[in-house]
Amino acid sequence: MTEKANELVDIRALAYSDLPDVIEIERRAFPTPWSLAMFVLELSKPTGICLAALRQGKLAGYVVCSRYERDWHIMNVAADPDHRRQGIGSALLAELYGRAEQYGARFTLEVRRSNQAAIELYERDGFRIAGMRRRYYQDNGEDALIMWRTPATLRGRLDDVPDADPVSHHRR
Secondary structure, three states: OOHHHHOOOEEEEOOHHHHHHHHHHHHHHOOOOOOHHHHHHHHHOOOOEEEEEEEOOEEEEEEEEEEEOOEEEEEEEEEOHHHOOOOHHHHHHHHHHHHHHHHOOEEEEEEEOOOHHHHHHHHHOOOEEEEEEOOOOOOOOOOEEEEEEOOOHHHOOOOOOOOOOOOOOOOO
């Protein structure tokens, strides 16, 4: 492990005041970044969970998650490109699971088919591939894998994964 990987990560609620730093990371991390308005919308939802990861007081990553009835949809997970592969995503997701657990334990997300590092992270956390959205990403028409994390997937099964996924997805 590198020295940076051993540094503590503080997790707290994402705030509107974090958005300039979020936008900076977003633009560096993704080919089709979310707009400021998209983040403001997600932060304004009372049923969502939006978290910030800080390393030495500086924003190093964030997660945005929305609740749809009994399921959670992880909309956006990002680590500053300078802090990737250092546990930021894992720390954010662990905190998210803990906070959302009281409301239900089923999570879904879409991930680029080519994003092997993210797929491996999600699989380590108990997500399993349950389907695919063809040509989901607008920038290059890449397919998205639909992944679910449920009590059954944590036991290695897919029997409680719904046939349909939650409404409204933000493409990247």
